[in-house]
Amino acid sequence: MVSSEYERRIAARFATFDQDGNGYIDRQDFNGAAKALLAEFDEPARSDKGQALYGGAEAFWQGMAGIADRDGDQRITRDEFVTGAVKRLRDNPDRFAEIARPFLHAALDVADTDGDGAVTVADAARVLTVFGVPGNTARAAAAALDADGDGKIGEAEIVPAFARYFTVPE
Numbered sequence: 253m254v255s256s257e258y259e260r261r262i263a264a265r266f267a268t269f270d271q272d273g274n275g276y277i278d279r280q281d282f283n284g285a286a287k288a289l290l291a292e293f294d295e296p297a298r299s300d301k302g303q304a305l306y307g308g309a310e311a312f313w314q315g316m317a318g319i320a321d322r323d324g325d326q327r328i329t330r331d332e333f334v335t336g337a338v339k340r341l342r343d344n345p346d347r348f349a350e351i352a353r354p355f356l357h358a359a360l361d362v363a364d365t366d367g368d369g370a371v372t373v374a375d376a377a378r379v380l381t382v383f384g385v386p387g388n389t390a391r392a393a394a395a396a397l398d399a400d401g402d403g404k405i406g407e408a409e410i411v412p413a414f415a416r417y418f419t420v421p422e
Contacts, residue, residue, distance in 0.1 A: 265417070266333045268384050269316075277316065282309040285383055292382045293362050295374075301362050308355035314349030329407040349415035356411050357392070370404035375396075 267273075271281040271288075286309040286364070287297070292315035293311045295301050320328045320336030363379050371379070373394045397405045397413055 262334050263330065266330050269328075269333070271384065276332070277320075277333065278326060279310070279313045282313040285309065286355075288382045289359055289362055289379060292378055293360050293365070302357070305355070305358040305362055308358035312352055312355040319322060319351070346415065349411045352414055353407075353411055357407060360407055360410065368404070370406040373403055373405060376405050376410070 266277070269277045269281055271284045275334065276278060285304045287304075289295075290297055290302050290305060297303075297304075314344065316328060317326065320332045322332050322336055360371055363375045365372075365375060373391075376394035376397065377387075377390040380393060381387055385393065394405065397409045399409065
């Protein structure tokens with residue numbers, strides 16, 4: 253039996269993906285997240301970074317749908333998310349990281365305003381806020397990722413943390 257606390261935490265993670273709040277995750281949610289991130293950082297959709305982000309969003313959607321869309325309707329319901337994605341990936345967060353990596357890599361590239369291969373803690377918080385994480389939580393999460401305290405966060409920190417967040421409910 254799945255605990256109610258587990259269900260609550262997983263539901264919150266589902267809501268992060270369900271960008272438009274219609275009760276399921278679909279390709280439009282991933283495209284909407286990409287569009288919102290590009291707008292936040294004033295990056296044109298037709299730029300190389302914009303195209304990479306949309307390509308990453310599509311790859312992420314395809315990976316999630318392949319794992320969780322059990323009925324093949326191109327939508328992931330909350331139940332499919334819990335039973336498909338989370339249960340199948342909980343024991344293998346690296347698999348989830350690989351599904352998310354193209355999108356996260358492109359998102360970091362958009363948020364890397366100085367081109368040094370890392371994002372500032374403040375810009376990481378902006379990214380999280382765009383994806384629906386409340387401001388204080390986004391700032392705290394971004395700060396926690398900066399393990400060495402240099403004010404910068406790279407892909408090596410973000411991808412595994414993202415995978416853990418979506419696959420380990422504790």
